[in-house]
Structure formats: structure tokens, C-alpha cells
Amino acid sequence: MELAIIAGLFGLLIGSFLNVCISRLPRDLAVSVPRSYCPRCGAPIAAYDNIPLISYLLLAGKCRHCRLPISPRYPLVEAATGGLFFAAVWLYGWNWAGLKLCLFSALLVGLMATDIEERILPDEFTKTGAVFGWMLAPVVLLPAALPALLAPSLSPAAWSFLDSLAASVVIPGGLWLLGWTYLKLRGREGLGFGDVKLMMMTGAFLGLQGNLLVLILGSVIGMVAGLGWILARRKDPSTYELPFGLFLGLAALGVAFAGV
Numbered sequence: 001m002e003l004a005i006i007a008g009l010f011g012l013l014i015g016s017f018l019n020v021c022i023s024r025l026p027r028d029l030a031v032s033v034p035r036s037y038c039p040r041c042g043a044p045i046a047a048y049d050n051i052p053l054i055s056y057l058l059l060a061g062k063c064r065h066c067r068l069p070i071s072p073r074y075p076l077v078e079a080a081t082g083g084l085f086f087a088a089v090w091l092y093g094w095n096w097a098g099l100k101l102c103l104f105s106a107l108l109v110g111l112m113a114t115d116i117e118e119r120i121l122p123d124e125f126t127k128t129g130a131v132f133g134w135m136l137a138p139v140v141l142l143p144a145a146l147p148a149l150l151a152p153s154l155s156p157a158a159w160s161f162l163d164s165l166a167a168s169v170v171i172p173g174g175l176w177l178l179g180w181t182y183l184k185l186r187g188r189e190g191l192g193f194g195d196v197k198l199m200m201m202t203g204a205f206l207g208l209q210g211n212l213l214v215l216i217l218g219s220v221i222g223m224v225a226g227l228g229w230i231l232a233r234r235k236d237p238s239t240y241e242l243p244f245g246l247f248l249g250l251a252a253l254g255v256a257f258a259g260v
């Protein structure tokens with residue numbers, strides 16, 4: 001329990017850093033310099049005004065300098081990351097499996113937020129995340145049913161690694177082909193390449209079986225939420241761009257935490 005709380009507090013700090021990434025990566029700005037500033041008035045944010053969650057509450061959601069509202073995205077991302085880190089260590093323990101789930105959660109929170117705000121899924125999260133997923137696959141073993149069947153003489157760590165690699169190629173590859181066909185038939189993009197790279201990352205962390213589930217679940221959630229949104233807001237369905245990455249991200253969190 002204590003370790004899960006420590007993980008949760010650490011998650012709040014990571015969430016605070018994610019907020020910087022979410023604001024800057026889609027605009028191709030450096031995340032390390034300059035230090036945090038108000039996006040509205042440009043005033044630098046002092047350390048005591050930059051405490052996750054607490055500062056937002058103390059400042060009543062307004063910048064100390066210009067008094068304009070701070071986006072609720074900041075406390076939401078911090079709370080979500082803290083909550084997910086707590087849950088990961090609570091469920092899986094203070095070990096490689098818990099750490100992997102924390103890392104995966106942080107990447108997904110970052111991606112879902114940039115997808116909602118900018119319809120962008122930054123390579124820093126997708127591609128770099130995929131590399132971490134492949135590196136962790138031999139450490140935290142994936143189900144790897146197919147590789148074990150095809151190459152029975154290999155070790156479990158090797159199967160897991162192959163499962164991770166295969167999931168990063170096969171399912172995003174199919175998705176890419178689908179998007180490409182749609183583009184050729186309809187003459188406009190129906191599926192962003194960012195979604196393909198997102199599925200490459202989720203595959204690296206979840207393996208074939210998990211990633212297939214993410215694609216199915218994400219599509220179902222996306223269809224239901226998308227239809228509801230279009231009907232409620234009376235958006236033109238032919239031009240409204242759904243944040244598909246958000247739905248894939250939610251599905252990936254579900255699959256990862258369920259440990260399927």
C-alpha cells in the first residue's frame with residue numbers, strides 16, 4: 001500500500017512533466033527549456049505555483065499573473081497519471097511488471113491528451129515508446145502463443161520479444177493498408193498515420209493478442225462515442241475528425257490493466 005502511494009505521488013510529478021510535453025511536442029518546441037510559463041501571458045511559473053494538483057486548487061484554476069483560467073487539462077492529466085501509477089503498483093507490485101504498466105500508462109495519457117487537443121500523436125511518445133516496449137518484452141513476459149507455436153525451441157524471453165515485434169508490425173500494418181485503401185477510394189484521409197504508429201507502440205507493450213483486442217475495443221468505443229458526438233453536436237459526419245487515438249488509448253489502458 002505504501003509503495004502504491006509513493007508510486008501515485010511520483011505519477012503526479014510525471015503527469016506534471018507530461019503536461020509540458022503535451023503543450024510543446026505538437027508545436028515542435030523543446031520540452032527542457034525554457035522552464036514552465038503561462039501559455040496566455042508568458043509569465044514564468046514559480047516552483048511553488050507548479051506543484052501538481054495543489055497549485056491548481058490554491059490558484060483556483062487561474063494564472064497568478066494574468067488571472068486568466070488555466071486549462072483543466074493540467075490537473076486532469078496529473079490526477080490521471082497519479083491514479084494510474086497508484087493502480088499499477090497496487091495491482092502488479094513494485095517490480096518490472098508494475099514499472100512497465102506505469103510507463104505504458106504515462107505514454108497513453110500523453111497521447112490521448114495531444115490527440116484530443118491537437119489531433120496529433122507525437123513520435124516522441126509513439127516511436128520512443130515502442131522501443132521501450134520491445135526492450136521490456138523479454139523482461140515482463142507476454143502471452144506469446146503464436147511465436148511459441150511457430151518456434152518451440154526458443155526460450156520464453158525470446159518468444160515474448162518476438163510477440164512484441166510481431167504485434168508492432170502485423171496489426172498496425174493491417175491498419176495502414178486499410179487507411180491507404182480508404183485514401184485511394186475516397187480521395188481523403190480517413191485514418192491518420194499517427195494511429196498506425198500508436199498501434200505499433202501498443203503492440204510492443206501488449207503483444208499480438210492484446211493489440212488485436214485494443215483494435216477491436218478501440219473501434220467499438222470510437223464508433224459509439226463518435227456517433228453520439230456527431231448526433232449531439234450536429235456535426236457534419238463527413239468532415240468531423242474523430243480523435244481515434246483517444247479511443248485506442250482507452251482500450252489499451254483497459255487491456256493492459258486487465259492483464260489480458
Ligand SMILES: [Zn+2]
Nearest residue numbers: 038041063066
Ligand atoms: Zn498568465
